[in-house]
Amino acid sequence: DIDGVGHKYHLELVLEDVLDRDATVNCTAEVLYHLGNQNIAPDVQFTLEGELKNTDDADNIFYNRIKSLEKELVAENIPDSHGNVSPEMEPIRLLAWVASGYVIWQNSTENTKFQLAQIKRVKQVKRSDEYLEFDYMILLHEMVSQEVIPWQMTVLWRPQHGVQVTQ
Amino acid sequence: MKLIWIFSALFGASLCLETFVGHQVLRIMTRNEEEVKKLQLLESLEHLELDFWRNPSSPALPVDVRIPANSVQGVKSVLEACGIEYSILIEDLQVVLDKEKQDMACSQQRDRSSNLFNYGTYHTLDSIYAELDHLASEYSNLVSKLQIGESYEKRPLYVLKFSTGGSRRPAIWIDAGIHSREWVTQASAIWIAKKIASDYGKDPSITSLLDKMDVFLLAVTNPDGYVYTHTTNRMWRKTRSKNQGSRCVGVDPNRNWDAGFGGPGASSNPCSDSYHGPSANSEVEVKSVVDFIKNHGNIRAFLTLHSYSQLLMYPYGYKCTEPADYAELDALGKAAASSIRSLYGTTFTVGSICTTIYQASGGSIDWSYDYGIKYSFAFELRDTGRYGFLLPANQIIPAAEETWLGLKTIMEHVRDNSY
Numbered sequence: 001d002i003d004g005v006g007h008k009y010h011l012e013l014v015l016e017d018v019l020d021r022d023a024t025v026n027c028t029a030e031v032l033y034h035l036g037n038q039n040i041a042p043d044v045q046f047t048l049e050g051e052l053k054n055t056d057d058a059d060n061i062f063y064n065r066i067k068s069l070e071k072e073l074v075a076e077n078i079p080d081s082h083g084n085v086s087p088e089m090e091p092i093r094l095l096a097w098v099a100s101g102y103v104i105w106q107n108s109t110e111n112t113k114f115q116l117a118q119i120k121r122v123k124q125v126k127r128s129d130e131y132l133e134f135d136y137m138i139l140l141h142e143m144v145s146q147e148v149i150p151w152q153m154t155v156l157w158r159p160q161h162g163v164q165v166t167q
Numbered sequence: 168m169k170l171i172w173i174f175s176a177l178f179g180a181s182l183c184l185e186t187f188v189g190h191q192v193l194r195i196m197t198r199n200e201e202e203v204k205k206l207q208l209l210e211s212l213e214h215l216e217l218d219f220w221r222n223p224s225s226p227a228l229p230v231d232v233r234i235p236a237n238s239v240q241g242v243k244s245v246l247e248a249c250g251i252e253y254s255i256l257i258e259d260l261q262v263v264l265d266k267e268k269q270d271m272a273c274s275q276q277r278d279r280s281s282n283l284f285n286y287g288t289y290h291t292l293d294s295i296y297a298e299l300d301h302l303a304s305e306y307s308n309l310v311s312k313l314q315i316g317e318s319y320e321k322r323p324l325y326v327l328k329f330s331t332g333g334s335r336r337p338a339i340w341i342d343a344g345i346h347s348r349e350w351v352t353q354a355s356a357i358w359i360a361k362k363i364a365s366d367y368g369k370d371p372s373i374t375s376l377l378d379k380m381d382v383f384l385l386a387v388t389n390p391d392g393y394v395y396t397h398t399t400n401r402m403w404r405k406t407r408s409k410n411q412g413s414r415c416v417g418v419d420p421n422r423n424w425d426a427g428f429g430g431p432g433a434s435s436n437p438c439s440d441s442y443h444g445p446s447a448n449s450e451v452e453v454k455s456v457v458d459f460i461k462n463h464g465n466i467r468a469f470l471t472l473h474s475y476s477q478l479l480m481y482p483y484g485y486k487c488t489e490p491a492d493y494a495e496l497d498a499l500g501k502a503a504a505s506s507i508r509s510l511y512g513t514t515f516t517v518g519s520i521c522t523t524i525y526q527a528s529g530g531s532i533d534w535s536y537d538y539g540i541k542y543s544f545a546f547e548l549r550d551t552g553r554y555g556f557l558l559p560a561n562q563i564i565p566a567a568e569e570t571w572l573g574l575k576t577i578m579e580h581v582r583d584n585s586y
Contacts, residue, residue, distance in 0.1 A: 018553070081350075081401045082289050083559030115552040117402065139402060141555055143476075144525050146419070146440040148402040 006035040007110060017053055018094075025050040033110045041106045059159040062091040066132055072124040073134075079118065092122055095163065096136050099155040102165045104140070113143035120150065131156045187264060189236030192257035195246065197226045202251050206230055215242070231256060286358045286567070288560045289350050292322070292394050295357055295387060299325055306364040309377070315385070316455025319408040322390040324455050327360050329367075329382040337465050337585065338381040339578055340540075342456065343472040345420050345531065346404045347392025351548050351558045352472040355567035356386035362571055372575060376582045380467070383459075389420055389452055402556065406450050410437035418444035421473075422529040423453045426537055427485025430528035443529050453531075460535070468542035468581045469535035470574060475555050476524070477515045478547040479504050479573065482536040484520030485528035492541055493519075499580050500544065503573040510569045513549065520545065542581050546570060 002008055009031045017023035029046040065088075066073060078093050079085045085093055100116040108114065117139040125133040134155045139148050156164040197203050206223035209215070218233040234242050246253050257263055284290075284298045303312045309329055316324045330336065343356035363382060366373045376382075387393055391407040405417030415438035422433035425447035429435070433443035448454045460466050481496040483489075490496065500517040507515050516523060520530065524547075532543040549558055549566045558566070 079554060079557045079559070081396075081557065083554050083557045083562075115555050117555050118557060141402075145434070146404060148404075148440070 002032075004035065006033045008032045015048075015052075020053070023053055025052060038109055042108060044105065056159065058091075063132065063159050066124070069124075072126055074121075074123050075119075076121050077118065078122070092134070093119065095134065095155060095157060096122070096138060098163050099136065099153055099165045100138055100140065100151075102163070103138075103151060103153055103167060106167070111144055115141045115143070117141040117148055125154075131158050131161075187233075187260035189239070190233055190257075190260040191236075191239050191255060192220065192231060192233045192260060193242075193246075193253045194256045195223075195230040195232065195251060195253040197223065197228075197230060197251065199226050202226065202249070205249060205251065209242075209245075217242070233260065284357075286354075286361065287564050289354055289563070290357075291397055292387060292390055295353060296323075296325065298357055299327060299360070299386065302327065302360055302364055306367075309367055310360075310364050313383075315459045316451060318389070318391045318452055319406055319450070320391045320394075322394070324385065324388070324390065324452065326459070327384045327386070329363050329377060329384070331367075331377050333381075335463065335465050336379065336381045337467045338383055338463065339468045339470065339581060340383050340385075340460065340466050340535075341470045341472070341574065342385040342388045342531075344386065344390075344393060345388040345452075345471065346473060347389045347396045348402050348404050348556045349472075349474040349548075350396070350556065351474045351563060351566050353387050353393065354560075354563045355472060355548065355570055356384060358564060358567035359571055359574070360384055360386065362567075372579055376578055380582060382578075383463075383466075385456065388456070391452075392417070404440050405442065406452055408444075408450060410442075411445070413437040415442075418442050418450050420450050420453050421531055422527065423447060423450045424457070424529050424531050424534035426530060426533035427483075427528040430485050432484065432525055432527035433529050441527070447529065456531075457534070460538070460540075466535075466540055467586070468577065469532060469540045469544075470542075470577065471531050471545050472548060472570070473545060474548040474558065475550055475552065476547040477513060477549060477551055478523055478545075479507075479515045479517045480520045480523050480532075480545045480547070482519060482533045482543055484526065484530040485533050487519075487521040487526060489519065490536060496542070496544075499542070499577060502580075503544075503576040506572040506576040507569045510572055511565055513569050515546075515573070541586060542577060544577060546573065 011029045011031065013027050013029065015025045015027050026049040027046055029044060032043040034040045034042065075089055075092065078089050096119050097116055104114040119136060119138050121137040123135045125135055127133050136153050136155060138151050138153065140151050141148050152167070154166045195206060197206065203223045203226055209217060210219060210223060215238050216235050217238070220231040220233060221229060223230045284301065299312055303310045309331065311328045313326045313328055314323045315326050318324060341356070341359070343352035363373060367377055368374055389406055392403050392405060395403045395407055405419050407417055409416060419433070419441045422441055422443040428447040429443055434441045436442060444450055448457055479500045481490065481500055497517065504515040504517050507513055520527060532545045536543040548570055549562055
């Protein structure tokens with residue numbers, strides 16, 4: 001409890017690679033939820049004790065595949081009602097997962113718990129530069145209110161350049 | 168030409184070849200060319216309607232012939248008169264055909280009853296309901312189907328009763344699918360139904376349990392919502408009741424029970440996914456369960472399945488104070504979570520609803536506990552958010568298997584601790 005400022009949490013956590021359960025990295029973080037104003041995202045500071053896996057190979061394969069598509073990628077319902085994700089859509093889903101993390105951070109308070117529930121629709125947007133651009137309509141599940149909230153996000157990415165999200 | 172005369176006399180009415188009643192199949196052992204010639208003559212007499220399965224050709228080879236009922240005695244007399252040896256291969260062909268048909272039907276029945284229902288995939292309501300019937304008929308000594316009410320849109324609410332007899336024995340209640348988008352729960356419930364039925368008589372624990380207690384299983388508590396998740400909105404949670412004065416549909420059935428009704432953790436906005444409804448038990452799905460439990464009068468455990476988050480919770484949700492039986496429930500919960508983890512390493516967090524997820528009023532296990540059912544637990548099944556409600560079908564059976572171990576641990580404790 002920090003008077004006049006907000007609530008600060010000190011966390012010790014373990015990051016686990018979803019694609020390789022044995023690959024873990026320890027992490028410490030501090031999260032500050034601001035008092036009063038619900039429109040400011042919590043402050044986050046973190047330290048990784050180790051390195052994240054290099055994903056250049058997989059990134060490049062995905063990047064080149066999308067770049068070489070004749071028509072812009074369009075897809076719906078990832079996963080589908082039965083939890084299925086086709087192998088070609090898996091990187092699209094992972095990209096949405098990362099991007100939604102940013103959206104969730106920007107919209108979190110001490111009384112919310114968001115998860116990405118589903119990608120309703122994704123449309124690739126043609127670009128003249130090196131970036132890939134995807135327009136996502138996602139569903140976020142908020143655990144406390146149990147609401148499923150549609151959200152639109154535009155995501156930019158290219159290998160080695162991280163993910164950029166505009167809401 | 169004695170032979171021909173006798174054969175002519177045997178000219179019978181044309182037989183309806185659809186039935187082979189009384190037809191015999193003879194095996195004729197010819198010894199020389201002369202006898203072969205005689206049989207070939209026989210063959211040429213079409214009015215006898217002899218059906219040679221093995222034609223007369225050489226003395227070394229036996230001749231097999233099907234003889235219609237009318238001609239049997241006659242042909243035998245001729246063969247005997249000519250000193251031609253024969254034996255009866257088939258006394259009555261129809262009997263053989265009937266048995267064959269029976270055998271085929273039997274194996275077809277086996278195929279059908281050996282369950283073409285795929286437990287490892289998600290099913291429509293109709294398909295689940297058909298499987299309930301199938302289980303009740305395949306295990307009719309143990310399983311019966313009861314209707315405890317109707318949903319808002321008039322769909323039947325079916326409960327499977329597992330009982331080895333007695334009258335109003337102490338019983339365990341299990342329900343799933345109160346929130347329709349939590350598909351792994353309905354899917355697990357039907358797997359669990361099959362498991363209980365097929366394990367009785369084989370697994371000592373379940374056998375001793377069912378010898379003393381009954382189990383009631385409501386696999387789809389909210390059928391209207393479930394159908395809606397198939398036809399229109401996969402993320403639908405509530406019932407489908409119309410709300411007066413609002414264009415929004417549905418009430419959160421797990422905020423509608425008479426336990427701290429209308430308190431914190433439930434919304435008064437009909438458009439909300441946690442709308443508690445106009446009054447406690449306003450939802451017919453909830454009222455039907457409440458009435459059943461009250462009328463039964465001897466329910467000892469109330470276990471409800473939800474997803475997702477991997478939690479095993481006991482009361483309370485509507486208030487953050489400990490229940491009187493906190494110590495026992497917490498220990499039992501932890502034992503159940505340990506059983507769950509033993510199978511695939513899946514970890515469930517144990518605690519009261521209020522301290523584990525959030526304060527939520529009008530919940531089912533709060534009502535059942537305050538009503539006097541001490542062993543009241545709510546499960547949140549797989550996963551922890553990676554797929555959430557959209558759990559891949561290949562996880563249904565593992566989820567059901569591990570959940571079953573947790574349920575069994577609780578049920579065994581209930582069996583051994585009467586109160």
